[in-house]
Amino acid sequence: MPLTIATWNINSIRLRAPMVIDFLNRFKPDVLCLQEIKCTSEQFPSETFTSAGYVHQAVHGQKSYHGVATISRLPLTEINSRQFCNKQDARHISTRVQFDGNPLEIHNFYVPAGGDVPDPDVNDKFRHKLDFLDEMHQWFAAENSRNSRVMVGDFNIAPHANDVWSHKQLLKIVSHTPIETEKLDLILADGNWVDLIRKHIPIEQKLYSWWSYRARNWDISDRGRRLDHIWATPDIASRSIRAQVLREARGWGEKPSDHVPLIIELSHS
DNA sequence: ATGGCGGATCTTATCCGA
Numbered sequence: 001m002p003l004t005i006a007t008w009n010i011n012s013i014r015l016r017a018p019m020v021i022d023f024l025n026r027f028k029p030d031v032l033c034l035q036e037i038k039c040t041s042e043q044f045p046s047e048t049f050t051s052a053g054y055v056h057q058a059v060h061g062q063k064s065y066h067g068v069a070t071i072s073r074l075p076l077t078e079i080n081s082r083q084f085c086n087k088q089d090a091r092h093i094s095t096r097v098q099f100d101g102n103p104l105e106i107h108n109f110y111v112p113a114g115g116d117v118p119d120p121d122v123n124d125k126f127r128h129k130l131d132f133l134d135e136m137h138q139w140f141a142a143e144n145s146r147n148s149r150v151m152v153g154d155f156n157i158a159p160h161a162n163d164v165w166s167h168k169q170l171l172k173i174v175s176h177t178p179i180e181t182e183k184l185d186l187i188l189a190d191g192n193w194v195d196l197i198r199k200h201i202p203i204e205q206k207l208y209s210w211w212s213y214r215a216r217n218w219d220i221s222d223r224g225r226r227l228d229h230i231w232a233t234p235d236i237a238s239r240s241i242r243a244q245v246l247r248e249a250r251g252w253g254e255k256p257s258d259h260v261p262l263i264i265e266l267s268h269s
Numbered sequence: 270a271t272g273g274c275g276g277a278t279c280t281t282a283t284c285c286g287a
Contacts, residue, residue: 014277064277064278064284115285115286172270212270213271213274214273215272215273258274
Protein backbone atom coordinates (compact mmCIF):
# COMPACT_ATOMS: atom_id res chain seq x y z
CA MET A 1 0.00 0.00 0.00
CA PRO A 2 1.36 3.43 -0.93
CA LEU A 3 1.40 6.34 1.49
CA THR A 4 -1.36 8.76 0.52
CA ILE A 5 -1.26 12.45 1.46
CA ALA A 6 -4.07 14.90 0.75
CA THR A 7 -4.47 18.66 1.18
CA TRP A 8 -7.69 20.69 1.18
CA ASN A 9 -8.59 24.29 1.96
CA ILE A 10 -11.90 23.52 3.65
CA ASN A 11 -13.11 27.10 4.35
CA SER A 12 -14.59 26.33 7.81
CA ILE A 13 -14.07 22.86 9.28
CA ARG A 14 -17.07 23.16 11.59
CA LEU A 15 -19.39 23.79 8.63
CA ARG A 16 -17.92 21.05 6.44
CA ALA A 17 -16.79 18.29 8.83
CA PRO A 18 -19.41 15.88 7.37
CA MET A 19 -18.06 16.54 3.86
CA VAL A 20 -14.53 15.82 5.09
CA ILE A 21 -15.71 12.54 6.64
CA ASP A 22 -17.25 11.52 3.31
CA PHE A 23 -13.98 12.38 1.57
CA LEU A 24 -11.94 10.36 4.09
CA ASN A 25 -14.22 7.34 3.80
CA ARG A 26 -14.08 7.41 0.02
CA PHE A 27 -10.44 8.28 -0.69
CA LYS A 28 -8.83 6.98 2.51
CA PRO A 29 -5.74 9.19 2.58
CA ASP A 30 -3.27 8.33 5.34
CA VAL A 31 -2.75 12.02 6.05
CA LEU A 32 -5.02 15.01 5.36
CA CYS A 33 -3.73 18.57 5.65
CA LEU A 34 -6.48 21.17 6.09
CA GLN A 35 -6.34 24.95 5.70
CA GLU A 36 -8.76 27.71 6.67
CA ILE A 37 -10.32 25.70 9.46
CA LYS A 38 -11.60 29.06 10.77
CA CYS A 39 -11.81 27.99 14.40
CA THR A 40 -9.68 27.81 17.51
CA SER A 41 -7.80 24.61 18.33
CA GLU A 42 -10.36 24.00 21.10
CA GLN A 43 -13.25 24.27 18.63
CA PHE A 44 -11.73 21.78 16.16
CA PRO A 45 -14.11 18.76 15.84
CA SER A 46 -11.44 16.25 16.93
CA GLU A 47 -13.78 13.46 17.96
CA THR A 48 -15.50 13.43 14.58
CA PHE A 49 -12.22 12.52 12.92
CA THR A 50 -11.06 10.21 15.72
CA SER A 51 -14.22 8.18 15.11
CA ALA A 52 -13.31 7.93 11.43
CA GLY A 53 -9.89 6.49 12.29
CA TYR A 54 -7.90 9.73 12.10
CA VAL A 55 -6.81 9.55 15.72
CA HIS A 56 -3.56 11.48 15.25
CA GLN A 57 -4.19 15.21 14.95
CA ALA A 58 -2.05 18.33 14.93
CA VAL A 59 -4.12 21.51 15.07
CA HIS A 60 -3.02 25.13 14.91
CA GLY A 61 -6.25 27.07 15.11
CA GLN A 62 -7.24 30.70 15.37
CA LYS A 63 -10.54 32.41 15.99
CA SER A 64 -12.54 33.20 12.82
CA TYR A 65 -9.69 33.28 10.34
CA HIS A 66 -6.99 31.08 8.84
CA GLY A 67 -6.00 28.02 10.88
CA VAL A 68 -4.38 24.76 9.74
CA ALA A 69 -4.68 21.15 10.88
CA THR A 70 -3.06 17.86 9.91
CA ILE A 71 -5.00 14.69 10.72
CA SER A 72 -3.65 11.18 10.19
CA ARG A 73 -4.23 7.46 10.54
CA LEU A 74 -0.48 7.12 11.21
CA PRO A 75 1.29 8.55 14.26
CA LEU A 76 2.35 12.19 13.95
CA THR A 77 5.52 13.30 15.71
CA GLU A 78 7.62 16.48 15.95
CA ILE A 79 4.61 18.80 15.77
CA ASN A 80 5.69 22.41 15.25
CA SER A 81 4.14 25.68 14.15
CA ARG A 82 6.26 28.47 12.75
CA GLN A 83 5.25 32.09 13.02
CA PHE A 84 5.87 34.36 10.04
CA CYS A 85 6.25 38.14 9.77
CA ASN A 86 6.12 38.51 13.58
CA LYS A 87 2.39 37.85 13.47
CA GLN A 88 0.36 35.38 15.50
CA ASP A 89 -1.56 34.08 12.47
CA ALA A 90 -2.06 30.29 12.34
CA ARG A 91 -0.66 29.62 8.87
CA HIS A 92 1.74 26.69 9.29
CA ILE A 93 2.06 23.38 11.06
CA SER A 94 4.68 20.70 10.49
CA THR A 95 4.54 17.04 11.46
CA ARG A 96 6.39 13.82 10.76
CA VAL A 97 5.15 10.38 9.76
CA GLN A 98 7.15 7.20 9.22
CA PHE A 99 7.60 6.39 5.53
CA ASP A 100 9.80 3.62 4.23
CA GLY A 101 11.60 3.36 7.56
CA ASN A 102 12.44 7.06 7.74
CA PRO A 103 10.66 10.12 9.15
CA LEU A 104 8.86 12.11 6.44
CA GLU A 105 8.40 15.77 7.32
CA ILE A 106 5.09 17.30 6.19
CA HIS A 107 4.70 21.10 6.13
CA ASN A 108 1.13 22.37 5.92
CA PHE A 109 0.82 26.03 4.77
CA TYR A 110 -1.82 28.69 4.37
CA VAL A 111 -0.06 31.58 2.63
CA PRO A 112 -1.70 35.05 2.95
CA ALA A 113 -4.12 35.90 0.15
CA GLY A 114 -2.73 39.39 -0.35
CA GLY A 115 -5.79 41.58 -0.75
CA ASP A 116 -6.85 43.30 -3.95
CA VAL A 117 -4.20 45.77 -5.06
CA PRO A 118 -0.88 44.22 -6.14
CA ASP A 119 1.23 47.09 -4.80
CA PRO A 120 3.03 46.67 -1.44
CA ASP A 121 3.30 50.45 -1.01
CA VAL A 122 -0.48 50.84 -1.09
CA ASN A 123 -1.72 47.48 0.19
CA ASP A 124 -0.40 46.15 3.51
CA LYS A 125 -1.91 42.73 2.82
CA PHE A 126 0.10 42.40 -0.38
CA ARG A 127 3.24 43.49 1.46
CA HIS A 128 2.52 40.85 4.10
CA LYS A 129 2.17 38.19 1.40
CA LEU A 130 5.49 39.15 -0.20
CA ASP A 131 7.23 39.23 3.19
CA PHE A 132 5.76 35.84 4.04
CA LEU A 133 7.10 34.40 0.76
CA ASP A 134 10.54 35.91 1.47
CA GLU A 135 10.60 34.21 4.88
CA MET A 136 9.58 30.90 3.33
CA HIS A 137 12.39 31.31 0.81
CA GLN A 138 15.02 32.07 3.44
CA TRP A 139 13.92 29.17 5.59
CA PHE A 140 13.90 26.47 2.93
CA ALA A 141 16.91 27.77 0.98
CA ALA A 142 18.94 27.39 4.17
CA GLU A 143 17.82 23.77 4.48
CA ASN A 144 17.80 22.76 0.81
CA SER A 145 20.02 19.73 1.28
CA ARG A 146 17.53 18.04 3.61
CA ASN A 147 15.47 15.31 2.00
CA SER A 148 12.40 13.32 3.08
CA ARG A 149 10.14 16.38 3.07
CA VAL A 150 6.79 17.36 1.64
CA MET A 151 5.14 20.78 1.69
CA VAL A 152 1.49 21.23 0.86
CA GLY A 153 -1.30 23.71 1.17
CA ASP A 154 -3.00 26.80 -0.13
CA PHE A 155 -0.08 28.90 -1.41
CA ASN A 156 -2.52 31.44 -2.89
CA ILE A 157 -0.38 31.70 -6.04
CA ALA A 158 -1.07 30.18 -9.45
CA PRO A 159 2.47 30.13 -10.85
CA HIS A 160 2.14 29.03 -14.46
CA ALA A 161 0.16 30.41 -17.42
CA ASN A 162 -1.83 27.17 -17.50
CA ASP A 163 -2.58 27.44 -13.79
CA VAL A 164 -5.13 30.20 -14.54
CA TRP A 165 -8.02 30.46 -16.96
CA SER A 166 -6.49 33.50 -18.68
CA HIS A 167 -2.82 34.32 -18.23
CA LYS A 168 -3.15 37.67 -19.95
CA GLN A 169 -6.21 38.78 -18.00
CA LEU A 170 -4.78 37.76 -14.63
CA LEU A 171 -1.27 39.22 -14.87
CA LYS A 172 -2.32 42.19 -12.73
CA ILE A 173 -4.59 40.16 -10.45
CA VAL A 174 -3.25 39.15 -7.05
CA SER A 175 -2.28 35.44 -7.12
CA HIS A 176 -0.82 35.57 -10.65
CA THR A 177 1.31 38.75 -10.73
CA PRO A 178 4.95 38.29 -11.83
CA ILE A 179 6.34 39.42 -8.45
CA GLU A 180 4.40 36.63 -6.73
CA THR A 181 5.02 33.87 -9.26
CA GLU A 182 8.73 34.72 -9.39
CA LYS A 183 8.99 34.48 -5.61
CA LEU A 184 7.21 31.12 -5.63
CA ASP A 185 9.51 29.88 -8.41
CA LEU A 186 12.49 30.95 -6.29
CA ILE A 187 11.20 29.10 -3.21
CA LEU A 188 10.82 25.99 -5.35
CA ALA A 189 14.21 26.23 -7.06
CA ASP A 190 16.37 27.29 -4.11
CA GLY A 191 14.61 24.91 -1.75
CA ASN A 192 15.25 22.02 -4.14
CA TRP A 193 11.54 21.17 -4.34
CA VAL A 194 9.62 19.30 -7.04
CA ASP A 195 6.07 20.38 -8.01
CA LEU A 196 4.51 16.95 -7.53
CA ILE A 197 1.14 17.75 -9.05
CA ARG A 198 2.75 19.00 -12.26
CA LYS A 199 5.03 15.93 -12.33
CA HIS A 200 1.88 13.91 -13.01
CA ILE A 201 -0.35 16.41 -14.82
CA PRO A 202 1.56 18.06 -17.70
CA ILE A 203 2.11 21.80 -17.66
CA GLU A 204 0.59 21.98 -21.15
CA GLN A 205 -2.77 21.15 -19.56
CA LYS A 206 -4.94 23.73 -17.80
CA LEU A 207 -5.31 22.79 -14.14
CA TYR A 208 -7.18 24.55 -11.32
CA SER A 209 -7.84 23.84 -7.64
CA TRP A 210 -10.02 26.88 -6.82
CA TRP A 211 -13.09 28.46 -8.41
CA SER A 212 -14.70 31.64 -7.04
CA TYR A 213 -18.04 31.51 -5.29
CA ARG A 214 -19.06 34.54 -7.34
CA ALA A 215 -19.17 32.92 -10.73
CA ARG A 216 -22.68 32.14 -11.90
CA ASN A 217 -21.65 28.65 -12.96
CA TRP A 218 -18.17 27.62 -11.87
CA ASP A 219 -18.18 24.47 -14.03
CA ILE A 220 -19.33 26.04 -17.29
CA SER A 221 -17.40 29.32 -16.99
CA ASP A 222 -14.40 27.39 -15.56
CA ARG A 223 -12.50 30.50 -14.52
CA GLY A 224 -10.31 28.75 -11.99
CA ARG A 225 -6.81 29.04 -10.60
CA ARG A 226 -4.31 26.46 -9.28
CA LEU A 227 -3.71 27.98 -5.85
CA ASP A 228 -3.12 24.72 -3.95
CA HIS A 229 0.05 22.69 -4.23
CA ILE A 230 1.96 19.60 -3.18
CA TRP A 231 5.75 19.83 -3.36
CA ALA A 232 8.35 17.27 -2.32
CA THR A 233 12.09 16.85 -2.11
CA PRO A 234 13.56 14.84 -5.03
CA ASP A 235 13.95 11.61 -3.03
CA ILE A 236 10.23 11.66 -2.22
CA ALA A 237 9.21 12.92 -5.66
CA SER A 238 10.87 9.85 -7.17
CA ARG A 239 8.41 7.74 -5.16
CA SER A 240 5.20 9.41 -6.36
CA ILE A 241 3.04 7.17 -8.53
CA ARG A 242 -0.19 9.18 -8.84
CA ALA A 243 -1.63 12.66 -8.32
CA GLN A 244 -5.27 13.70 -8.27
CA VAL A 245 -6.97 17.10 -8.25
CA LEU A 246 -10.59 16.41 -7.31
CA ARG A 247 -12.40 18.91 -9.51
CA GLU A 248 -15.69 17.15 -8.77
CA ALA A 249 -15.44 18.28 -5.12
CA ARG A 250 -16.22 21.86 -6.16
CA GLY A 251 -19.77 20.59 -6.79
CA TRP A 252 -20.17 18.50 -3.62
CA GLY A 253 -23.21 19.22 -1.49
CA GLU A 254 -25.22 22.38 -1.12
CA LYS A 255 -22.28 24.37 0.19
CA PRO A 256 -18.94 23.19 -1.17
CA SER A 257 -15.57 24.72 -0.33
CA ASP A 258 -14.25 26.99 -3.07
CA HIS A 259 -11.09 24.84 -3.10
CA VAL A 260 -10.86 21.12 -3.99
CA PRO A 261 -8.63 18.40 -2.47
CA LEU A 262 -5.28 17.36 -3.93
CA ILE A 263 -4.03 13.81 -3.38
CA ILE A 264 -0.58 12.27 -3.89
CA GLU A 265 0.41 8.61 -3.61
CA LEU A 266 3.95 7.61 -2.65
CA SER A 267 5.16 4.04 -3.16
CA HIS A 268 7.39 2.29 -0.69
CA SER A 269 10.67 0.90 -1.98
C1' DA B 270 -11.60 40.28 -13.03
C1' DT B 271 -15.85 36.25 -11.52
C1' DG B 272 -15.94 40.10 -7.73
C1' DG B 273 -23.37 39.03 -9.40
C1' DC B 274 -20.78 34.89 -3.16
C1' DG B 275 -19.98 32.96 1.25
C1' DG B 276 -17.88 32.30 6.12
C1' DA B 277 -17.50 34.05 11.04
C1' DT B 278 -18.79 37.30 14.38
C1' DC B 279 -18.82 42.37 17.65
C1' DT B 280 -25.11 39.09 13.37
C1' DT B 281 -29.84 42.01 10.27
C1' DA B 282 -23.97 44.90 9.57
C1' DT B 283 -19.09 44.28 8.92
C1' DC B 284 -14.66 42.23 7.96
C1' DC B 285 -12.31 38.98 5.18
C1' DG B 286 -11.24 35.91 1.27
C1' DA B 287 -8.96 35.74 -3.97
